[in-house]
Amino acid sequence: MPEPVQQTIRLSIGSRYENIELVQAVLDETLESLPIDEETGYWMGIALREALTNAIKHGNGLDPEKKVDVCLAVDESGVDITVEDQGSGFDPDAVADPLAPDNLLRTEGRGIFYMRRFMDKIDYDFGAEGGTKVRLHKKFGAPGSSAEADQGGANED
């Protein structure tokens, strides 16, 4: 496969769940020309969906007037995905561990865990005037992401 073409794609969507499908479609098309296997791409899609869900639901409170800005950036080393909302931010360290026995039957709280698991790195940035930006990174040539390998282990980078 030829060297990946550097590109940056920016999207701005209203805070509606159906817009997740639009962003997923853009990611899928972008990945087609990149050295990322189908399985890894599938899990990247799940991670992106979790980031978008958090931005739409928890960040923007499902307010359709509030935007979620998405940037897909490809360079020679990998793919960076940033998802930025207009919410009031949160403390990632305060999110409960979904693997704790008391939390196993909670109906929420697994999204960040899945993002960490399916990407090589995630980090957060909080704007001075509000808003949460999460950055998801996937390196080309890194071991494939899978929900099946290393079962039960959290990837706390």
Add this chain to the structure above:
Amino acid sequence: MKIEKRQRDGATILDLQGRITIGEGDVALREAVQAAVGEGATSILLNMGRVRSIDSSGVGELVAAYTTVTNRGGKLRLFSMPSRVLGVLQITQLVTVLDILEDEDEAVASLA
């Protein structure tokens, strides 16, 4: 998400098809399980064989379905799990909580 309901040997089987993801499949699953419980079903089997994808919201709905049914003294089991869906449950250790069977025959037999 498309859900069809049928009966077999006293069990209510929900055949799920599509994605159990936020805003669509998760709501459909919730409504289907609540409807079955409302109709008096105490043994509910979820046929996962044609589930293409699941996210954390879908996982949350599976957990909610499990607790809804078991808190009423009923049984909820899953069978024919696609590998990707099973993987998502494995890494969050939900396979230690949810009752997951290999196929429909095994799931029905487990209710005896």
